[in-house]
Amino acid sequence: MKKLMIGNAAIARGAYEAGATVAAAYPGTPSTEIVSTFAQYEGVYAEWSPNEKVAMEVGAGASIGGARTLVAMKHVGVNVAADPLFTFAYTGVNGGLVFISADDPGMHSSQNEQDNRGYGRFAKVPVLEPADSQEALDFTRLGFEISEEFDAPVMLRITTRLAHSQTMVAEGEKKEVQMKAYRKNGPKFVMLPGHARMRHAEVEKKFHKLREYAETSPLNRIEWGHKELGIITSGVVYQYVKEALPGASILKLGITNPLPQRLITDFASQVERLVVIEELEPVIEEQVKSWGIKAEGKEIFTLQGEYSPEMIAEKLSWTQPAVGFGLDKEVPPRPPLLCPGCPHRGVFHTLHKMRLVVMGDIGCYTLGALSPLEAMDACICMGASIGSALGMEKARGEEFASRTVAVIGDSTFVHSGITPLIDIVYNQGTSTVLILDNDTTAMTGHQDHPATGMNIRSEPSPKLDLVALVKAVGIKNVRVVDPLQLDQLQTALKEELNRREPSVIIAKRACVLLNKVVQTERYYVDKELCKGCRLCLRTCCAGVSFLDEEKLAVMNHNCVACGLCPQVCTFDAIKKVEG
Amino acid sequence: MLGQTTNIMIVGVGGQGTLLTSRIIAQAVVAMGYDVKVSEVHGMAQRGGSVVTQVRYGDKIYSPIISKGTADVLLAFEKIEAARWLDYLKPGGMVIINNERVNPLPVMSGKAKYPDDIHNKIAGLVPRTVIVDATSIAEGCGNIKAANVVLVGMLSQAINLPEDQVVDAIREIVPPKALEVNLAAFNEGRQLMTSAG
Numbered sequence: 159m160k161k162l163m164i165g166n167a168a169i170a171r172g173a174y175e176a177g178a179t180v181a182a183a184y185p186g187t188p189s190t191e192i193v194s195t196f197a198q199y200e201g202v203y204a205e206w207s208p209n210e211k212v213a214m215e216v217g218a219g220a221s222i223g224g225a226r227t228l229v230a231m232k233h234v235g236v237n238v239a240a241d242p243l244f245t246f247a248y249t250g251v252n253g254g255l256v257f258i259s260a261d262d263p264g265m266h267s268s269q270n271e272q273d274n275r276g277y278g279r280f281a282k283v284p285v286l287e288p289a290d291s292q293e294a295l296d297f298t299r300l301g302f303e304i305s306e307e308f309d310a311p312v313m314l315r316i317t318t319r320l321a322h323s324q325t326m327v328a329e330g331e332k333k334e335v336q337m338k339a340y341r342k343n344g345p346k347f348v349m350l351p352g353h354a355r356m357r358h359a360e361v362e363k364k365f366h367k368l369r370e371y372a373e374t375s376p377l378n379r380i381e382w383g384h385k386e387l388g389i390i391t392s393g394v395v396y397q398y399v400k401e402a403l404p405g406a407s408i409l410k411l412g413i414t415n416p417l418p419q420r421l422i423t424d425f426a427s428q429v430e431r432l433v434v435i436e437e438l439e440p441v442i443e444e445q446v447k448s449w450g451i452k453a454e455g456k457e458i459f460t461l462q463g464e465y466s467p468e469m470i471a472e473k474l475s476w477t478q479p480a481v482g483f484g485l486d487k488e489v490p491p492r493p494p495l496l497c498p499g500c501p502h503r504g505v506f507h508t509l510h511k512m513r514l515v516v517m518g519d520i521g522c523y524t525l526g527a528l529s530p531l532e533a534m535d536a537c538i539c540m541g542a543s544i545g546s547a548l549g550m551e552k553a554r555g556e557e558f559a560s561r562t563v564a565v566i567g568d569s570t571f572v573h574s575g576i577t578p579l580i581d582i583v584y585n586q587g588t589s590t591v592l593i594l595d596n597d598t599t600a601m602t603g604h605q606d607h608p609a610t611g612m613n614i615r616s617e618p619s620p621k622l623d624l625v626a627l628v629k630a631v632g633i634k635n636v637r638v639v640d641p642l643q644l645d646q647l648q649t650a651l652k653e654e655l656n657r658r659e660p661s662v663i664i665a666k667r668a669c670v671l672l673n674k675v676v677q678t679e680r681y682y683v684d685k686e687l688c689k690g691c692r693l694c695l696r697t698c699c700a701g702v703s704f705l706d707e708e709k710l711a712v713m714n715h716n717c718v719a720c721g722l723c724p725q726v727c728t729f730d731a732i733k734k735v736e737g
Numbered sequence: 738m739l740g741q742t743t744n745i746m747i748v749g750v751g752g753q754g755t756l757l758t759s760r761i762i763a764q765a766v767v768a769m770g771y772d773v774k775v776s777e778v779h780g781m782a783q784r785g786g787s788v789v790t791q792v793r794y795g796d797k798i799y800s801p802i803i804s805k806g807t808a809d810v811l812l813a814f815e816k817i818e819a820a821r822w823l824d825y826l827k828p829g830g831m832v833i834i835n836n837e838r839v840n841p842l843p844v845m846s847g848k849a850k851y852p853d854d855i856h857n858k859i860a861g862l863v864p865r866t867v868i869v870d871a872t873s874i875a876e877g878c879g880n881i882k883a884a885n886v887v888l889v890g891m892l893s894q895a896i897n898l899p900e901d902q903v904v905d906a907i908r909e910i911v912p913p914k915a916l917e918v919n920l921a922a923f924n925e926g927r928q929l930m931t932s933a934g
């Protein structure tokens with residue numbers, strides 16, 4: 159029986175069927191469901207690692223130890239994991255290792271849209287690109303064989319549309335695989351220069367063999383149509399091509415590193431016009447052109463965002479764009495926003511009010527950058543807030559630092575905020591760091607992390623004590639406040655900013671979506687007292703709205719009675735319903 | 738050429754339950770033996786942003802995403818979201834609009850106005866427009882959270898899915914304790930659509 163599965167669940171299934179017994183990941187859209195799904199299978203080990211570098215290292219260790227291992231991350235996670243990856247590509251594996259790079263063309267949930275097929279070439283690891291959930295399962299399974307046969311970690315590169323589309327899957331049987339024996343092997347696994355030189359030679363050798371494999375692998379296939387137009391494509395874009403260009407000949411590449419040069423050359427020689435269609439970077443196209451083959455690609459197609467069937471059809475002038483009503487231009491945009499009752503709202507309301515310079519970080523709280531809160535000056539990557547606050551201080555001096563804060567979520571702090579905090583202490587910065595401890599990794603759908611006291615299976619595990627940790631790295635001024643007690647928070651900020659010493663303020667309150675406590679209190683607007691000043695709207699909470707006709711505030715059914723807006727209202731017009 | 742394909746776009750605001758709706762519909766059409774693809778939204782937009790889920794089924798489906806001007810039905814959980822995605826509707830297609838207003842951020846902060854009669858404008862442009870108060874119907878059934886299943890009822894009737902298949906899918910997907918309310922909501926939705934033609 160076939161069933162519907164998102165690509166991520168199919169990958170988990172493929173790893174399970176291939177006999178993988180260890181999996182490690184740090185959450186990140188669109189990769190998160192891979193290892194959380196894998197963790198549900200019996201007889202396997204899965205973990206949320208503190209970050210992607212650790213996940214890759216846990217993966218490397220498990221592989222060296224002999225187990226088939228799955229590692230997953232979003233595209234930018236590979237930046238974090240790149241250090242172990244590049245040298246693990248030299249040592250090669252013992253038990254097969256497949257790692258998933260989940261790229262995000264169009265940046266549905268990301269800060270950039272880097273094309274990680276580039277990493278495949280850079281690190282010299284094989285890259286597989288499935289085009290639907292069935293292929294996601296099959297390629298993952300096969301990936302473990304390729305990994306072991308060619309002694310290399312294998313990258314399975316997917317994109318958001320594959321990760322989060324449900325398509326039909328026929329599950330297979332779970333394979334019984336023996337753990338590989340572990341034998342100490344310094345020349346293979348200890349990367350001293352002398353060993354590494356030999357391993358590099360091995361990498362080149364196995365890459366040569368991989369090229370031959372790619373020439374005949376069933377993962378690369380030609381679907382012959384008419385010969386006027388030949389398309390080379392991979393991944394989910396293949397589906398768009400099938401839909402947009404019925405009848406064209408297609409070379410569908412399942413292995414995009416290394417490329418099968420002879421197969422491509424042969425295909426090119428048989429079609430009149432050759433077009434390479436790939437989202438983001440011209441990874442395939444540039445290599446094809448470098449072989450002297452005449453092809454088109456980025457002359458026609460953009461380097462940016464997601465493709466679609468209609469866009470491909472239009473670009474190759476098969477169809478006219480559909481004429482619509484254009485009503486979409488008449489409606490205001492709807493960016494995401496902080497939930498009613500979100501503890502982050504108290505923080506950003508206060509930061510806005512105090513007009514501080516805010517070095518931000520990544521998580522739900524990045525939404526504090528949007529109007530009208532607009533309380534963020536920079537946000538680059540996970541963990542960057544703390545280091546860049548120190549950089550600001552070193553560039554502009556202590557006076558400036560007394561108006562600057564770094565703001566970072568709890569999961570992000572554990573991911574990559576600890577080392578820059580050590581830097582602040584070590585290099586005698588005076589910055590104030592706000593850790594927003596909402597007891598979860600909210601942005602990616604509420605995963606546990608070391609400071610929540612739960613593991614990936616929601617079983618209790620030792621809880622990282624953030625206060626003790628911060629003190630241990632040498633921060634003397636640490637305090638814990640409730641972010642929805644605005645006075646408390648503001649006082650803490652004022653005092654710590656004035657101190658010529660580094661401080662950490664932990665704003666502690668659980669994500670409102672986590673403990674869906676039944677709301678016991680209710681608030682209402684006293685019509686006598688409300689002056690219609692709209693100050694409450696500046697919290698941009700969906701729980702309070704304005705009736706245009708009445709020019710008064712009203713609490714609506716979205717309100718979860720967090721008690722923030724009554725503190726903001728200067729006329730005390732928002733009141734608790736008594737009794 | 739492709740065989741018959743049905744394209745359904747389900748649009749709304751992150752958190753309104755569009756995902757559940759698409760999963761029920763998809764589950765029902767799988768049981769009918771179709772090839773099915775569903776494109777979902779996870780991640781950032783789920784935090785109150787504009788979300789779109791796409792369901793496609795037929796003999797053979799390639800793309801998980803729907804092209805402009807090809808949706809058979811546009812099901813909108815919120816009024817301006819119907820307008821935002823209207824160009825995906827095919828000529829002769831049907832729009833089902835939940836008469837619900839959720840202010841987006843620019844409206845909350847006073848930077849933009851909410852076009853409150855946008856649904857009437859759509860009804861003027863698209864002959865097959867159905868406007869429904871799913872929230873109050875769901876409230877009548879016992880829980881406003883079942884508004885999305887009222888819409889499932891309407892949608893499933895609009896595309897002629899057999900009742901049994903959809904009910905089976907609801908039983909499979911909805912938690913047991915919410916089942917009764919949801920089945921009532923589903924029936925209300927179906928009947929409403931029958932009378933709407």
Ligand SMILES: Cc1ncc(C[n+]2csc(CCOP(=O)(O)OP(=O)(O)O)c2C)c(N)n1
Nearest residue numbers: 186235520521522567568569570599600601
């Ligand atoms: C290197 C990297 N890995 C993963 C992500 C995806 N991601 C974005 S923010 C975030 C963590 C958010 O958790 P937290 O810091 O606790 O803030 P919250 O969302 O709970 O407010 C994750 C995992 C990313 N952007 N970059």
